[in-house]
Amino acid sequence: MLDLKYIRENTDTVRKMLTDRQTEADLDKLIDLDTRWRENVTNTQVLRARQNEVSQEIAQLKKEKQDAMETIAKMRDLSQDIKERTAKANKDKVDIDAILLTIPNIPEASTPFGTGEADNIEIKTWGDKPSFDFELKPHWEIAETLDIVDFQRGAKVAGSNFVVFKGLGARLERALIQFMLDLHTTQHGYTEISPPFLANRPAMTGTGQIPKLEADMYRCDRDEENPDTDLFLIPTAEVPVTNLFAGEILSADDLPIYYTAYTPCFRREAGAYGKDTRGLQRIHQFDKVEMVKFTTPETSYAEHETLLENAERVLQVLELPYRVVQHCTVELSFAAAKCYDIEVWAPAGEKFLEVSSCSNFEAFQARRANIRYRPEAGAKPEFIHTLNASGTALPRVVIALLETYQNPDGTVRVPAVLQPYMGGLKLIGFGCDS
RNA sequence: GGUGGGAUGGCUGAGUGGACGAAAGCGGCGGUCUUGAAAACCGUUGUGGCGCAAGUCACCGUGGGUUCGAAUCCUACUCCCACCGCCA
Numbered sequence: 251m252l253d254l255k256y257i258r259e260n261t262d263t264v265r266k267m268l269t270d271r272q273t274e275a276d277l278d279k280l281i282d283l284d285t286r287w288r289e290n291v292t293n294t295q296v297l298r299a300r301q302n303e304v305s306q307e308i309a310q311l312k313k314e315k316q317d318a319m320e321t322i323a324k325m326r327d328l329s330q331d332i333k334e335r336t337a338k339a340n341k342d343k344v345d346i347d348a349i350l351l352t353i354p355n356i357p358e359a360s361t362p363f364g365t366g367e368a369d370n371i372e373i374k375t376w377g378d379k380p381s382f383d384f385e386l387k388p389h390w391e392i393a394e395t396l397d398i399v400d401f402q403r404g405a406k407v408a409g410s411n412f413v414v415f416k417g418l419g420a421r422l423e424r425a426l427i428q429f430m431l432d433l434h435t436t437q438h439g440y441t442e443i444s445p446p447f448l449a450n451r452p453a454m455t456g457t458g459q460i461p462k463l464e465a466d467m468y469r470c471d472r473d474e475e476n477p478d479t480d481l482f483l484i485p486t487a488e489v490p491v492t493n494l495f496a497g498e499i500l501s502a503d504d505l506p507i508y509y510t511a512y513t514p515c516f517r518r519e520a521g522a523y524g525k526d527t528r529g530l531q532r533i534h535q536f537d538k539v540e541m542v543k544f545t546t547p548e549t550s551y552a553e554h555e556t557l558l559e560n561a562e563r564v565l566q567v568l569e570l571p572y573r574v575v576q577h578c579t580v581e582l583s584f585a586a587a588k589c590y591d592i593e594v595w596a597p598a599g600e601k602f603l604e605v606s607s608c609s610n611f612e613a614f615q616a617r618r619a620n621i622r623y624r625p626e627a628g629a630k631p632e633f634i635h636t637l638n639a640s641g642t643a644l645p646r647v648v649i650a651l652l653e654t655y656q657n658p659d660g661t662v663r664v665p666a667v668l669q670p671y672m673g674g675l676k677l678i679g680f681g682c683d684s
Numbered sequence: 685g686g687u688g689g690g691a692u693g694g695c696u697g698a699g700u701g702g703a704c705g706a707a708a709g710c711g712g713c714g715g716u717c718u719u720g721a722a723a724a725c726c727g728u729u730g731u732g733g734c735g736c737a738a739g740u741c742a743c744c745g746u747g748g749g750u751u752c753g754a755a756u757c758c759u760a761c762u763c764c765c766a767c768c769g770c771c772a
Contacts, residue, residue, distance in 0.1 A: 291734055295741045302741090305753045309702035318752080325752035476761065478746090499694080499731090628713055628729070 251350045251618050258284060267356050270363060270579040280349045287342040294335040301328055351461055355614040357579050358551075358588040364578025370591070371578070376562065377571030379595055384658040386598040389649040390529035393419065395660050396678055399530065411519070411533050418678050422651075423537055425671035426644050427512045430539040430564055434641055438560045440510035440541060445490035447513055448481045453493040456619030458585035458611075459485060465520045483516035487540035488638045495544065496619040499631045505623055506553060507544040510641065512537065530645040531603065537644040543637040546623065547613065550635035551588075554610040558590050561606045561639040567667045570650045571595040573602055587612045594646060598653040603646040608639035 257264050261281060268275055304325055311318040362371050393399035398419025404412040415423050434440040448470070454460040459467065459482075468483040484490055491511050500507075515538050526532045541560060545553045558574065565572045577589040586609040593602035613633035616622070622631035655663040662678040669676060 288734065291741085295734065298741060299739095301752080305702070308752060312702075322752045329752060479762070501694095631731080 251614060252353055252356065253613075253617065254284065254346065254350060257281075257350075257353070263356065264353065267354070270357065271354055271582065272365070272580050273354055275353045276349050277353070280346060280353075283342050283346050283349070287339055287346060290335060290339045290342065294332060294339060297328060297332050297335070301325065301332060304328075351455065351618070354584045355582075355587050355611065357582055358610070358612075360576070361582060361588060362576065362578045365580050366578075367581060369578040370575040370581055373574040373576050373590065375571070375573040376566065377569070377595075379571055380597060380654060382597070386653060387656060387660070388529065388598045389596070389652040392652045392656055392660065392662060393529075396662065396680065398422070398678065401529070409534070411527060412535060413530065413533055418672075418675070421672060422648065422668075422678070423644060425668050426647065427537060427539060428671050429668055430641055431510060431512055433564060433567065434510040434539070434541060434560060437563070438508070438510075438541075440508040440560075443487075443491055443494070443509045443511040445484075445487060445494070445511055445513065447484055447490075449484050449489045449493065451478050451480045451482075453489055453496065453619075454482055456493045456496055457489045457615050458618065459489065462584050466518050468516050468518060484513060485517045486515050486640075487511040487513040487538065488542060491540065491542045492615055492621075492636050492638065493619055495621045498621060500544070500621070500623040500634065501627075502546065502623055502625050505544060505546050505634065506549065509542045509544075510539060511542070512539045514538075515643075530649050533645060539641050539644075541639050541641045544621070545635045545637065546625070547632070547635050550610055550612060550637060553635075554588065554608070554637055557637055557639045558592075558608045561592055561608055561641045564642050565592065565594055565605070565647075568647070568651070568665050570647070570654060572605075583607070583609065585609075585611050585614050587614065592642070594642075594650040596646075596650050596653050598656075599649075603649060605642040605646045605650075606640035608637075610635065610637045 252264070257277075257280065261277070265277060268277065304321065308318045308321055308325075311321065362369060364370065387395075390399070390401065394401070396418070398415065398417055400414040400416055404414045407414075431442055435442050451460060454464075454467070463485075467485055469480060470483070471479070471481040473479050490513075491509050494509075514535055516535050519532055519534060530536075541557060543550075543553050543557055562572070562574070572592055572594045575591050575593065577583075577586070577591065582589055589607055589609040591604050592606040592608065594605045595601075596603050612635050615636045616633040621634050621636070623634050624631050651665070652662055655665065657663065661680070664672055664676055664678060
């Protein structure tokens, strides 16, 4: 979230941001509440000071064995008054915080203004789109023919848009996970994390999924009395990994911290029904390797660029052409200040598919999750900056692999870098399931 | 699932309703001493809110309550530890 003080002093900037993002938030109410709250706090404080003072006097009287009944009686009204004012202030503060949680991050200066996907800016392209001298099959057809993905039975056990990877399909998933984790840990300096696949409400709020995207998540273990103990299936490893340091004060020597994690991701895709539902493009459960960085404010934008490089490297090594686009204002996700998408080329569908979102959240998540660091010993704690990028989401990489490396006979070549992870296998053919 | 114990500053750990934002120790920082370091000694050292500031207020797991006054009493909850049962 944004700093309340910042909003107070830069209300116009915040208002413009909301317009640019085409988002609604109750900014006027926030300002009103804030004004009232501060006035109330200031007044109550004076009364409290008086109360503390007299309490000392009472203690003194008692110590001297004098009668304090009269003084105590006088304090009763004051005490009640303070209680009522405090209750009102607390209520306003709760309302203020609730609104604060709905205000998105301010886009970083380089973010282009835009009103739709078309206004995203293509930053670069890598690799040449391959050409073929035979008719390409879409990935779902290849997968079904090779019997490596079962689209029907996934729906039977869980529901539509759940899939089952089978035989070499399952092996391919495992190989990709292993390959990506190895790449990031041995080449890019990340520490591997295997986090919980469920996260509670405060964690979901910390990274910004709640309140805005609550309906997009699977919730289990609901407890009306204790909402903080509600558990959600994670929509991304970003949630448990970023929240690892929630409420902590790190030392400057600890930073930057680079973590990478494989997790399945669960998304209800509420409101996305009927959109790209064929095949592996939009499924409710998918595998992903994520990278998360914790940095100082000074270095976060340099770290953002290397983070992007680390994610790009996955596709480069797999020799899959891609492009990088920068989000425009309206496409930028709630918590992000700046975001690049990496989109892999899917030749059969002749389109680019998003396989990684590479975001700098600046202090937005850190402020929500209260993650701070001490710039130097004895200095005041400051919020750190958090960043993350998929490195990468698997199903769409599988789409690109199947479509790019398909042969006319329906078999699929295994990219060189994955062969060691596939037991030396060079070709996904028919009738071999290991 | 059952029983018992616990939650206090960066860490360990005291704390009888008014002396407690909190003992003591460790650690950190600054200094004295030293060619340098160690040791020793001295000093200093939590977080946040409101306020231009002086200052002031809050915070002892979280939320309620009792009281003129709560780290301390009551209550609900959360988490942690130990043992028993069950289980991958």
